[in-house]
Amino acid sequence: MSLHLETRAIHAAAPDLSGSRPVSVPIYQTSTFAFTDPVACSEALADPGAGFAYSRYRNPTTSALEDAVADLEGGVGAIATSSGMGAINAVLLALLRPGDHVIAQRCLYGGTFSVFVGLAARYGIDVSYISGRDAAELTAALRPRSRLLYLETVANPTVAVSDQPALLAAARSAGLTCVVDNTFATPLLCRPIEHGADIVLHSATKYLGGHDDVTLGVIVSAQDEMHHALWKNSVDLGVAADPFAAWLTIRGLKTLSLRMARHCENAAHLAERLAAHPAVAEVHWPGLPSHPDHAVARRLLSGFGGMVAFDVAGGREAGLAFVSALRLAALAPSLGGTETLVLHPASTSHRQMDAAGLKEAGIGEGSIRVSVGLEHPDDLWADFAQALPAG
Ligand SMILES: Cc1ncc(COP(=O)(O)O)c(C=O)c1O
Numbered sequence: 001m002s003l004h005l006e007t008r009a010i011h012a013a014a015p016d017l018s019g020s021r022p023v024s025v026p027i028y029q030t031s032t033f034a035f036t037d038p039v040a041c042s043e044a045l046a047d048p049g050a051g052f053a054y055s056r057y058r059n060p061t062t063s064a065l066e067d068a069v070a071d072l073e074g075g076v077g078a079i080a081t082s083s084g085m086g087a088i089n090a091v092l093l094a095l096l097r098p099g100d101h102v103i104a105q106r107c108l109y110g111g112t113f114s115v116f117v118g119l120a121a122r123y124g125i126d127v128s129y130i131s132g133r134d135a136a137e138l139t140a141a142l143r144p145r146s147r148l149l150y151l152e153t154v155a156n157p158t159v160a161v162s163d164q165p166a167l168l169a170a171a172r173s174a175g176l177t178c179v180v181d182n183t184f185a186t187p188l189l190c191r192p193i194e195h196g197a198d199i200v201l202h203s204a205t206k207y208l209g210g211h212d213d214v215t216l217g218v219i220v221s222a223q224d225e226m227h228h229a230l231w232k233n234s235v236d237l238g239v240a241a242d243p244f245a246a247w248l249t250i251r252g253l254k255t256l257s258l259r260m261a262r263h264c265e266n267a268a269h270l271a272e273r274l275a276a277h278p279a280v281a282e283v284h285w286p287g288l289p290s291h292p293d294h295a296v297a298r299r300l301l302s303g304f305g306g307m308v309a310f311d312v313a314g315g316r317e318a319g320l321a322f323v324s325a326l327r328l329a330a331l332a333p334s335l336g337g338t339e340t341l342v343l344h345p346a347s348t349s350h351r352q353m354d355a356a357g358l359k360e361a362g363i364g365e366g367s368i369r370v371s372v373g374l375e376h377p378d379d380l381w382a383d384f385a386q387a388l389p390a391g
Helices: 005-010 038-046 060-073 084-095 110-123 135-141 164-173 224-237 243-254 256-275 294-300 315-325 355-360 377-387
Strands: 077-081 101-105 126-130 146-152 177-181 199-203 217-221 280-284 307-312 341-343 367-371
Touching: 060 077, 060 217, 060 243, 077 084, 077 224, 084 110, 084 146, 084 177, 084 199, 084 217, 084 224, 101 110, 110 126, 126 135, 135 164, 146 164, 164 177, 164 294, 217 224, 243 256, 256 280, 256 307, 256 377, 307 315, 315 367, 315 377
Parallel strands: 101 126, 101 146, 146 177, 177 199
Antiparallel strands: 077 217, 199 217, 280 307, 307 367, 341 367
16 A cells, blocks of 8 residues: 555554564553454453553553562562552552541651541541551551551651561451551562562652652552452552653662662661761661661561661751751652652651651651662761761
8 A cells, every 4th residue: 555655654663573572671652552353452451461452551661560569579460550649549549438447557658647637538537546566556456447457667757667477467367458568668678468468559769760760659469359459440540650650660670689788788877877976866777776676677677778767956946957958968858769868757748747746656856867878878977977066
């Protein structure tokens, strides 16, 4: 068939790669897929494992990421979403009904806390907060409509480590669905499904992506039925990740193990130096024997992580003065990337909490959260030392 220039410009054909394959997963930057067989088209829209029809349902680049994260977490399948909050909302909206009851760890990412406040106001979904240190506390909080337990492996921002095996066992025996946000630990340090989690969540914006250049979330399920239900709900909500964001995250995963090892090493250096500084009232890092969850962290984690929190003596004013004086580390609301980032949670990530809530969650007015990056530890310490008051 002889075609006009206008038509030929539109119908550029993808090359046939017979005999070779791309080593790096290509970016399938397409919103839709063409079929010769109409039955195959309808099957691909009905089943998460049956081909590709429309990128809100499934996309090959995104699927490559989903399979990789599901494998790392030991799940049956994963769903990549447009952000970590997209993953959290997709799970909570799929599993909870009006009048249900949730048991959650008291110290959580501020955005998650805000979602729980919204669910209570709109759907009468009550949340009971527990410390995460004691399974008996969970048992005491159970109600007839208790549906879900929500934990973070390492909690934002106090780096508390909940006794995941004990809590998940107690929750499962009470019939609760167990959801764990594993963003701070990554599957390199902890695999919650091995301890009984039904669903593992990630803000891949953080360590999985690892370079502060992508916004993406992941939902990993331990069982097929759950995965299928969450996939259907995510398709309806329209929270699909963009293929380019998925591709950046796949690239990040390739160096995850190297980065996590160095994040942990650098965090150990910084935590020890901060602990010895006279202007620092307290250092929170699960690798320090003084941390209240050190024993649990030793059992649960295969590394103590790259997140450190500390309290500058002198409260809010001293904390804000410290973050303003830094030259190498940046004041920025994210974590898990190559650059060291700091945050003053009371005025930023946890601003949704009132003074009593902050106190209960263990967040001080002068608390600083540090996402320890991959710089040389001496350069990092030189920056922190010049920004801290002499003591
Ligand atoms: C532990 C945790 N979970 C979830 C989120 C939300 O992720 P995102 O910003 O990708 O929506 C964050 C963001 O900081 C987080 O720290």
